Amino acid sequence: MSEHNETESAPRAWRLVLESIERDLLDGRLGPGDRIASERDLAADLGVGRSSVREALRVLEVMGLIRTATGSGPQSGAIVIATPTGGLSTLLRLQVAAHGFPLEDVVRTRLVLEDAVVTALAGAQNRDLSAAHQTLDAMDAADLSPSEFLALDAQLHLALAESSGNTVIAAMMTGLRTSIESYVQEGAVAIADWDAMSALLRSEHRALVAAIDAGEVDAARSLVHAHITGYYTATGLTRRADARNPPSTD
Incomplete structure (x- = not known):
């Protein structure tokens, strides 16, 4: 040739x-x-x-x-090589970097993925939430900037996904992390009282992990949905109509 x-x-x-x-x-x-x-x-x-x-x-x-x-x-x-999360995570990160995804699609995808995560964790006979608890404790530090706090926020949600044992969901959450974190960071600018918002987010995180620890599947699903849609609505990043029309929980 x-x-x-x-x-x-x-x-x-x-x-x-x-x-x-x-x-x-x-x-x-x-x-x-x-x-x-x-x-x-x-x-x-x-x-x-x-x-x-x-x-x-x-x-x-x-x-x-x-x-x-x-x-x-x-x-x-x-x-x-056996890296079940590598290829998919990389592909999603490259797609985010090259084109980005519509914010509404990212929010809807998070709702689907994280609903599955908390359902699996809360319904499991044995669960290891040590990484999630460590991240929760790190988020209690008083001197965190909004950027540092929200980076830990993203890490908490990823830790839950990884703890669920579903490698496909963990790979997707890893691949979307950059996109999720960038939108979340952008929304923080619109928050007039960051101290109040961070206190609310800490409370929501603690309640969510507590529901998972207690094996309360329905409560965990409701809490994670309210947590995700609540932040995006409060920051004005997504239309309120999206928050009023969540995926079916049937």
Whole structure:
């Protein structure tokens, strides 16, 4: 393949490589710990240039699905790694950075995800909320700036998602964290009495975690919904109509 032709076909060629690796993963021919075929073999098998193979592998590495290492030992080459949250989280973060998501969509998605999180946690026989309690304690510090407080707020919600044991939800919350935190930080500017707002948020957080600890599923769902919609309504970031039409809890 000439360098000119490879350059013209590169956008399609590296996608062919991705699709081939995807098929191998879906069909079980590749799994965590397995080494992907060499650049030379992939290029020959798929009829593409080695630069296209390298581009595809760079994409997979950035997404956290493989790691690459030079050399000739057992850990050299491109190896599939078991990071269930890596690829999805990275993809969402890149989407947020490149285009952003409408605020209303972020709020609705949070409601769906966090409803599932508190339902799972409150209904679990065993739950570990130690990370959430540590974050709650950190949020009680008197000298926190609004920015520092809201960063901990985001960390609390992520800690709950990670404690739920649902790796897909945890990955989505991780990927959306930047978007969520940026909107929440933006809303703080509209709060005239930050001390009163932070006190309210602390109280809401404590009540939510207490309901989860007590296994009160319905209360936890109601509290997390009121907490999320209440802040966005109070800051004027989202239309009041969105807060009046929550997802069905049937």
